[in-house]
Amino acid sequence: MWRRVFHLLSAFSLVMLVVSAGLWARSSTHHEQLRTSYSRWAADDDLQHYGAVAHWNYGSIELIYARLSLPPSYFEDHGQETLDRALVWYPPGMKWDFSGDDVTMLFGSVPHGYKADYWQSAEQRRWTLGTRLWLPTILFAVLPSAWFIDRQRRKEKPWQFSLRALSVLTTVACILLAAVIWLRA
Structure with missing residues (x-):
């Protein structure tokens, strides 16, 4: 059972590695x-609003979660x-929004580096929470690497690859390289 959990976590980590x-x-x-948000009006004058934002630029990402509570008073x-x-401004229900360069260029840039903050009124x-994007990329690479090493150790002749495995690995590496070049353009 633990091996199955390890495989699932490794697969999830691999997907997150590609995303990051x-x-x-x-x-x-x-x-x-x-950006996503959810607004709930418990009464005509009682608002509960929850929102989450992820924005990225210049190699940094910033994640924000906010909760707004406006009572009748x-x-x-x-x-x-x-x-x-x-x-x-806060219609009831859930909303999703993606803003590209045409809108977000007016916001200014995300502070580079690392940030953890809590603000309350x-x-x-x-x-x-803010970080450089290389950090989650490296962290998400740990479990797939451990899975790969574990798989190689279980083989009869470890660290010897078949022609098929090498061609699949080369194809995947080329696709990832092409995706990185395309995303930078």
């Missing part, structure tokens, strides 16, 4: 973001106009 390597290559020339203090604006809480 693709983002790393793409982020050198593009500033993009992926907030709208009583700020008036009907604020409630009407909130109904337009009376109505909102926000968690931020």
Whole structure:
């Protein structure tokens, strides 16, 4: 059973390795973001809003999770106009949004390097985590590498590859190299 879990985690890690390597290559020339949010109105004047944002550029990625809670007392203090604006800005349900260079170039750049932050106000809480993209790429490579080494150790003649295995490996490497070149263009 543990071997099956190890295989599943290795496969998931391999997929995440390809995704993070693709983002790393793409982020050198593009500033993009992926955003999702969910808004729930428990009553006509009681808002619960949850949002997550991932944006990347110049080899860095920043992940943000935010929670906004506007109780009826907030709208009583700020008036009907604020409630009407909130109904337009935070419609009930889930939303997804992808913004490319045409929109995100106006945002400014993500700070390069590493960042961990927590910010809180009376109505909102926000968690931020930022890193260079080479770090998750290397970390996601650990489990597939361990799987590959384990597989080679179980063979009768370890570290000897068949012609078929070499051709498949060469093809995959060429496809990945072509994808990196295409993403950088």
